[in-house]
Amino acid sequence: MEIINRVARMSSISAKILANELKIGLVSTMGAIHPGHLSLIQAAHRMTDVVVVSIFVNRLQFLTEEEYRNYPRDLTKDFDLLSGEKVDYLFTPPENEMYPEGFSTYVQVEDFGRKLPGLYQSTYYRGMTTSVVKMIHIVKPSFIFFGHKDGMQGAILRKMIRDLNINTEVVVTPVARDASGLAYAARNVFLTEPQKAAAAVIQRGIQAAERAIEAGEGSARKIIKQITEVIESESQALLEYAAVVDPGNLEPMSKIRRPALIAVGARIGNTSLNDSLLLE
């Protein structure tokens, strides 16, 4: 695994790989590598010739400076975890190369997910799309891999890529979970053990929705009510959103039809967690 921390060098290595007609797979992360990332790397290996993992804590994706500062960073531990996988390049660009002084160009997907109250955070998504476009231009991947935990992310990136004619495909893989059912996430490190146990309620809410839909429930309102009841049954959990949307355009559904994306967010203590399920 070669570590690259210069944008220009990564860009020129990627150009050489493409000139040899090899396909690049990019797993774009903010570090705090966990088993969810490792499953993305394995998927990248199955689909591409050269696997690049990027670690960049993207300031634009944080709503407050404090959240940005507190985000877990441990490059040594990340490196150890990645060493167990076949990663060809680890790309860790410095902040001042990704966002040099005076940086001011943004990529924004508008009118998408806006009807999802409490969910659509314009600043967050603008930061995410801007950073992903930069990463795609630098690393030039044929495929970019994301987990399904934040189901909105994949849908928004697919829309952006289609609208801007970007020659990269988004691959969204199933959520990786620990034994309790909790989706792996960087911010799980902020949870105490009792909070971790409580957080498993999020997946239980989604599973209840899935079972109800499979049993024939067709009303999105009733499904959302059911998720809400499950989450509220756990006193440490505060529901932030529950939505059933068309994954193609993020429009909320009233009658359930497939494909449907069930997305749930809940706060456990001070930590916001996301989970989602795609019913195909």
Add this chain to the structure above:
Amino acid sequence: MEIINRVARMSSISAKILANELKIGLVSTMGAIHPGHLSLIQAAHRMTDVVVVSIFVNRLQFLTEEEYRNYPRDLTKDFDLLSGEKVDYLFTPPENEMYPEGFSTYVQVEDFGRKLPGLYQSTYYRGMTTSVVKMIHIVKPSFIFFGHKDGMQGAILRKMIRDLNINTEVVVTPVARDASGLAYAARNVFLTEPQKAAAAVIQRGIQAAERAIEAGEGSARKIIKQITEVIESESQALLEYAAVVDPGNLEPMSKIRRPALIAVGARIGNTSLNDSLLLE
């Protein structure tokens, strides 16, 4: 010259050209081909292996539907003019492929040129940058060529390309002019002969500024005053803006230092015209 009117086909032809390690030059136009475009094509030939000219009247760059509808379109005449040059591909994508229903992703350079009163038209520039990013993703040029007539355009595109790590270089060539000194522009077709004669005052204003600076005038305020006086000497011309800016960041200068971009816009009848000069 092969005409291509499908986005997917242009994209796949460009990929094949790159796989053969040839460089593509893109002259991105809205049609109404004039000698200014032809000089861009000639520059593209000198610098690249394969020249692509795109013709696409970009709705996002117009402030009103009426302006968009009235923009001159004559593909047959454009084709004749281009046939005299060595153009490899003419790319004429249809509106519904460039902006399919539900299109909503935009690229915007913020905080750039905002201090230029009356000049910075956010909608116009957002439409221009969004369309150029799409064209770059489809055509994959090493170099994209623009004339210096709208001096701001080149500066904004360079900033965008730097911020988003796009692997394309912007080449800005000197303004092509008719015998009277009027810069060639698509919208010159809207001018009557007397208006054309009057419009030459714009270049005279810029030349007066250039002479004054070369004679040692160091105050941007005085230079702008001088341009204003020249333009106002022509009763058919209405000054829209006159600015002396740093071409790197479009900040207005108070003391002249090189490089300096002198940009002037004036309305002749109902037609807004631009011209600019870079003092290196």
